[in-house]
Amino acid sequence: TASQAAQKRGWHLYLVGGGVRDLLLADPTKIIELQDIDLVVDKAYPIPLKSLQADSIESLETSPQVPETGAGVELARELQQYYPNVRLQVHGRFQTAALLWHKDPELGSLWIDIATARTEFYPYPAANPEVEASSIRQDLYRRDFTINALAIRLTDPRSGTLLDFFGGWRDLEAKVIRVLHANSFIEDPTRIYRAVRFAVRLGFQIESQTESYIRYALESGIYTRSISGNHKTPALQTRLKSELKYILQENYWKPALQLLGDLGALRCIHPTLEFTEELWKQMRLVDRCLKRFQPPEESSEQAVIREPWQLLLEVLLAQLAPEHRAKVAENLQLPDESMTRLQRLDTRNQVIQSRLSQCKSPSQIVQLLQNEDLYTLILIAVQSPRVIRKLIWNYITKLSQIQSPLNGNDLKKMGYKPSPKFKQILDRLLAATLDGEITTRPTAEAFLA
C-alpha cells in the first residue's frame, strides 16, 4: 500500500536500514518477520512519467503541492486511512512519521517509520543533527555503517532493486562493521556502542580503520564535554541510555561490555569509568544472581529483578566516585530511586559490612537487612568479601522467605487483641522461627504459652 501511495505521486519509496541488513542476512528458506521497518521517500528524483499509469499522472498533476516537510508524513497519513486502527506519530522537525500496529500478543507490534530522504548536518560535534531534504544517496550516506546504508526500492521501475552505494553488501559477506566517513563517531558517539552491538550480535569484526576512528574519537575527549559533563545535550544522553539499555538487556551483554571496555568506550559514560578486573568480577557475580532471580512464570512471593539492565548499569555507575554518581545517573535519566540508591550506597555498604560480621543469629541478620531493597543488597554483595557476600545471598534466597508458622490472623483467632504488643509478639515469633526455636504450629503455640 505504501509503495502504491508513493508511486501514484511520482515519488520513489525505499526500504532502508536494519530491515535490509536483516533481510540480506536471513536464511532464504525461512520467512522472516520484521518488527521495525524504516521507509524513505525520495522526491528528488521523481519516477519517470512514462512508467506511471495514466490515472496516476492525472492525480499527480492535480494533487496539491506538498509542503517541503511532508512527503513521509503525507504517505503515513494516507496509510492510516486504509488501516484506521494504526497509531500515527508525526515528527515534523525530522520530516518523519511513525505508524504503530498492535498485532496479537504473540506476534507483538510492528513499527513503520516513514521518512523523507534527508541530509543531516551536525552544527558542532556530538550535537543534534539539523535536517534538510535530499536524495536517497545522501540519505544513506548520513548513516552509521555500510551494512546499514543499503536500500531496496519498492516502487517501479525496477522495484526490488538493491541500492548499494558504499559496499554494504560486500561488508555483509565479509562480516565487517565499517563506517562511511571518518567523522562518524565524532558526530555521534552512540555509534561506538552501536558498532559494538552489531559486531557482537552478528558475530562481525569492527574493521581496523573504523576501530582507529573509534579510538581517535574517544581520545579527542569530545564526549567528556558533551555527555558526561555539565554541558546538557539531552537528546544525545537519551540515545546513549537507549544504546546502553539495548546492550545490557541482550543475552550478549557480557562480550559486548568486554569489547566496549577494550575500546575504552566506557569513558563515554564518565571519563573516569574504566573496565577493570574488579568491575568484571562484579558483573559476573550479578550475572549469576540475575539467573537466580529471573521473573517466575507465575507470580510468587520471591523477590524478582524486573529491570536487569538497570541493575547492571547501576553496578557500572557504582564504580564511580560517589560525588559523580548522581550526576551521571541523572544525565542517563535513571529513575530517582536509582540515584538515591547510588548516593547512599557507600554509607549503607559500610554499615552493613561491619554489622553483618557481628551478627550471631539468622534473626539478627534479617533485622539488619530487611529494610534494604533488593538492588541495594546485590550492589553491596558484589562489592563485599566472600563471607559477607554469602551471608547476603543467604538472606536474599532463604532467610527473607521464611515465615512464622503463626500469622496475625492466627493470633486474633487465639484471642490476642491488636495492640503495639501484637507486633512485638509477631516479631518475636518470626525471630524464633528464623533461629530454629520453633518450626511448627504446635511448637509456636507452646512458645507463646
Ligand code: CTP
Ligand atoms: N542510524 C544511524 N545512526 C544512529 C542510529 C541509527 O545511522 N546513531 C541509522 C542506521 O542506518 C540504522 C537506522 O538508522 O540502520 C535505523 O536505526 P535503528 O532502528 O536504531 O537500528 P537498526 O539498524 O534497525 O538496528 P536494530 O535491528 O538493532 O534495531
